[in-house]
Amino acid sequence: MRTSLPFAFAVVATLAMSFMSSRAFAGDPSGLSGKQLFFRCVNCHGADGQGLKAGTLQVPSIAGLDAWYLEGQIMKFRNDTRGAHPNDTKGLMMRAMARSLNGDAEVKAVSAYIASLAPKVEKPDTSADIKRGQQLYTMVCMACHGANSQGNPDPNIRAPSQVALESWYIQEQLVKFRTGVRGSVKDLEGLRMVPMVRDALPLMAKNLGATLEEADRDILAYINTLSGKP
Ligand code: HEC
Numbered sequence: 729m730r731t732s733l734p735f736a737f738a739v740v741a742t743l744a745m746s747f748m749s750s751r752a753f754a755g756d757p758s759g760l761s762g763k764q765l766f767f768r769c770v771n772c773h774g775a776d777g778q779g780l781k782a783g784t785l786q787v788p789s790i791a792g793l794d795a796w797y798l799e800g801q802i803m804k805f806r807n808d809t810r811g812a813h814p815n816d817t818k819g820l821m822m823r824a825m826a827r828s829l830n831g832d833a834e835v836k837a838v839s840a841y842i843a844s845l846a847p848k849v850e851k852p853d854t855s856a857d858i859k860r861g862q863q864l865y866t867m868v869c870m871a872c873h874g875a876n877s878q879g880n881p882d883p884n885i886r887a888p889s890q891v892a893l894e895s896w897y898i899q900e901q902l903v904k905f906r907t908g909v910r911g912s913v914k915d916l917e918g919l920r921m922v923p924m925v926r927d928a929l930p931l932m933a934k935n936l937g938a939t940l941e942e943a944d945r946d947i948l949a950y951i952n953t954l955s956g957k958p
């Protein structure tokens with residue numbers, strides 16, 4: 729992977745700092761607030777959690793995601809349910825970072841802080857067919873993610889809202905679910921996604937005369953119009 733030198737340095741420095749501080753407090757509650765813990769995340773996710781593009785590496789915006797979803801994902805990075813696949817370069821970066829947090833209390837604190845940040849607002853994609861995006865979303869995504877993509881924390885679903893996510897990041901994740909990089913057999917929730925985007929979506933796209941690339945683009949553009957409100 730090619731990344732800019734200052735960025736690579738920032739990453740190494742962040743990792744070193746957070747491991748030092750987690751060692752220093754090993755086993756004890758650190759007493760650090762969510763905001764203080766978030767200092768470890770800003771080199772990659774940006775000061776307000778709005779994501780960052782450095783060289784060829786893009787790190788997603790996480791500001792304003794729901795706390796229950798953030799906690800769940802950080803726990804997955806900690807216990808090898810996500811970011812453990814050898815081809816998951818970006819996931820592997822997060823895996824190390826998630827481990828720098830000291831126990832459930834810190835995971836909860838940093839998640840609550842990130843959830844309180846204002847979500848990133850994206851420009852609409854004018855090349856997309858929003859109407860087709862709506863049809864596809866309604867057929868393939870809505871049952872779990874909700875009519876307004878408000879997400880569903882029900883233990884049998886646990887699908888996140890997608891409105892705070894950037895389109896390029898959603899696209900990367902769809903590819904990861906399709907190719908088995910995300911959604912391993914250990915990952916009950918990730919597994920729910922796999923047949924949806926690998927099998928159901930290509931089929932529905934074909935029915936509507938769209939390629940899979942067009943289907944992804946249209947769904948992302950449609951999600952971008954949703955409120956995320958229940
Ligand atoms: C070394 C860079 C780096 C640092 C530092 C970092 N992250 Fe990440 N993070 C990433 C990358 C890259 C991804 C995207 C992973 C992927 O593509 O699957 C990510 C993804 C995430 C996700 C998943 C978002 C989603 O929508 O599922 C969460 C949550 C997250 N990071 C939280 C944090 C927190 C909290 C911290 C600080 C304790 C942190 N990150 C520090 C690089 C970093």
Ligand code: HEC
Nearest residue numbers: 868869872885886887888898901917918920921924929947
């Ligand atoms: C059967 C239920 C279900 C359906 C249908 C479904 N999803 Fe999901 N989706 C989930 C669950 C559960 C997760 C959380 C996975 C995890 O915990 O890692 C998820 C996660 C995601 C993520 C990752 C978000 C992030 O922050 O990394 C994206 C993107 C996504 N879904 C998009 C879609 C799209 C687009 C569709 C329709 C084409 C769809 N999903 C259909 C259940 C579903």
